Amino acid sequence: MPQSVITDAREKMDKAVEATKHKFASIRAGRANVSMLDGIKVNQYGSEMPLNQVANLSAPEARLLVIDPWDKSIIKDIEKVIVNSNLGLTPNNDGKVIRLQIPELTAERRKEYAKLAKKEAEEGKVAIRNVRKDTNNKLRRLEKDSEITEDDLKRYENEVQKLTDEYIKKIDDLYAKKEKEITTV
16 A cells, blocks of 8 residues: 555656656757647637647748648738747748748847746645655555554655655756756857
8 A cells, every 4th residue: 555655646747757857848049949839729610729739830940830730721820829828939921831940049039938837846846745745644544454563654655755856866867957948159
């Protein structure tokens, strides 16, 4: 029983790291990345659809994104949504595809993105610490219900702490990599 509690904690911590990775992917680093367009939804046939479900997205060059809609009649809608998003990108279309030039990031903008990355990393660490707290509470309940001994409880709590340290280090490593990516010109 206690091992399943710890396995469950590991899975939840994995999810927290993956969520942090996903959030980092959407933070601009001066290079074109199709994940920058993840939050954009286009109104097509009366329903909101994610951009990647109505068009082919690619980054053929370091500073260029190309959107190739399957239905060319929604090019204007896609342009409008991109202009209204907070990406700061200006779409150019030739009637077939939309090209987004990624401008060079200013030093001030890089600092803002680095702060945003730090905030996302902190949120990831908080999620991991919450998993640790919940797991320790479950283990204490098992000890209270006499399913494990007090010595077992201490051993399992130490195991959970090592797990927590391991996952927090993963997030710190991800943050260091993202910060370098953002601040390096």
